[in-house]
Amino acid sequence: xxxxxxxxxxxxxxxxxxxxxxxxxxxxxxxxxxxxxxxxxxxxxxxxxxxxxxxxxxxxxxxxxxxxxxxxxxxxxxxxxxxxxxxxxxxxxxxxxxxxxxxxxxxxxxxxxxxxxxxxxxxxxxxxxxxxxxxxxxxxxxxxxxxxxxxxxxxxxxxxxxxxxxxxxxxxxxxxxxxxxxxxxxxxxxxxxxxxxxxxxxxxxxxxxxxxxxxxxxxxxxxxxxxxxxxxxxxxxxxxxxxxxxxxxxxxxxxxxxxxxxxxxxxxxxxxxxxxxxxxxxxxxxxxxxxxxx
Numbered sequence: 001x002x003x004x005x006x007x008x009x010x011x012x013x014x015x016x017x018x019x020x021x022x023x024x025x026x027x028x029x030x031x032x033x034x035x036x037x038x039x040x041x042x043x044x045x046x047x048x049x050x051x052x053x054x055x056x057x058x059x060x061x062x063x064x065x066x067x068x069x070x071x072x073x074x075x076x077x078x079x080x081x082x083x084x085x086x087x088x089x090x091x092x093x094x095x096x097x098x099x100x101x102x103x104x105x106x107x108x109x110x111x112x113x114x115x116x117x118x119x120x121x122x123x124x125x126x127x128x129x130x131x132x133x134x135x136x137x138x139x140x141x142x143x144x145x146x147x148x149x150x151x152x153x154x155x156x157x158x159x160x161x162x163x164x165x166x167x168x169x170x171x172x173x174x175x176x177x178x179x180x181x182x183x184x185x186x187x188x189x190x191x192x193x194x195x196x197x198x199x200x201x202x203x204x205x206x207x208x209x210x211x212x213x214x215x216x217x218x219x220x221x222x223x224x225x226x227x228x229x230x231x232x233x234x235x236x237x238x239x240x241x242x243x244x245x246x247x248x249x250x251x252x253x254x255x256x257x258x259x260x261x262x263x264x265x266x267x268x269x270x271x272x273x274x275x276x277x278x279x280x281x282x283x284x285x286x287x288x289x290x291x292x293x294x
Contacts, residue, residue, distance in 0.1 A: 011070040014115065018063045025056050065110045069119055072099055076123070080165025087164050089134035096127050129171050132179065135186040136167070140193035144251075148185050153178060192248045199252060202236050202259060206266075222281070226274050233267045 079095060103120050110116055135141075136149075146159055155170060209229075213221040240260045243249050249256070 011066050011073050014066045015063060015070075018059055018066065021059055025059065061109070062113065062115075065106075065113045065115060068106065068110065069115065072102065072119060072123075075099060076126075077165075080163060080168060082164045084137075084162040084164055084167055085159070087133065087137055089130060089137050092133065092164070093127070093130045096123055096130070099123050100127070126168060129168065132171070132182065133164075133167065135183065138186065138189065140189040141186070142189065142192075145185050145189045149182055152181055188248060191246070192251055195243055195246060195248060195252055198239055198243070199255060199259070202239070205232065205236075206263075216281070219284075222277055223273065226270070229270055230267070233263055233270065237263050237267065 075095070076099070079092065100120070100123055103116070103123070106116060143159065146157075149155075150157055153170060157166065209232075211223050211229075212225040214224050216222045237260065240256050240263070243252070243256050
């Protein structure tokens with residue numbers, strides 16, 4: 001069994017080791033041949049060399065397995081060097097499935113070797129991690145969530161240089177021990193993303209809002225479209241109030257509170273402005289529009 005239990009080697013190292021053994025066996029075979037010739041000259045019995053031939057044949061077969069596995073490891077290495085921030089989970093899942101299909105097409109004799117089964121199981125572990133990788137690549141995940149994950153796993157990653165291989169390496173041993181906690185962080189990120197989206201829409205709306213001014217009898221400009229202004233202000237104030245009931249409100253509390261104050265102030269100004277404008281138009285019509293009063 002020991003001859004097959006070398007699954008953890010990389011192909012290049014394994015092939016180099018096999019070639020080293022081949023060189024030694026070839027020398028042993030040459031020495032054995034010379035020894036046999038000497039024994040034959042002395043009419044001494046010569047032991048059968050079938051065991052040495054069997055070992056040589058086994059090395060040749062093992063080398064063929066590793067050589068056939070080499071392209072698989074090359075593909076995995078290429079994937080592992082991909083920066084995590086540009087990993088496309090769907091394409092990764094497809095690539096790993098294709099590698100498993102290639103492994104399934106190996107000759108039955110090769111599939112008995114530990115190095116083959118080690119490789120197949122390793123790819124299988126990567127496939128199991130695809131769901132988690134998909135979650136971690138979610139647009140909801142922010143640096144603060146990565147920090148929580150790294151603190152829990154005692155990792156010190158530079159996110160700008162983080163590769164898929166680094167995630168594989170960290171996860172291969174014990175990722176499923178922390179899967180529930182990581183999933184909780186991802187779920188929190190999704191909930192926070194909804195709140196963040198609401199705030200972004202709110203900021204975009206009010207930062208881009210311009211009052212609709214219309215000429216009034218060539219004398220001044222009046223604001224129109226009050227209904228939409230009041231509707232949006234009320235809608236956003238209500239939304240900010242509902243945010244406070246979220247368990248994730250604390251992440252955005254400072255910004256949300258600032259906007260709540262701004263919108264309540266705006267709404268108060270609108271209340272006064274619309275009433276002043278209404279009365280001014282009414283009184284202007286009485287005092288300036290009536291010839292008798294003039």
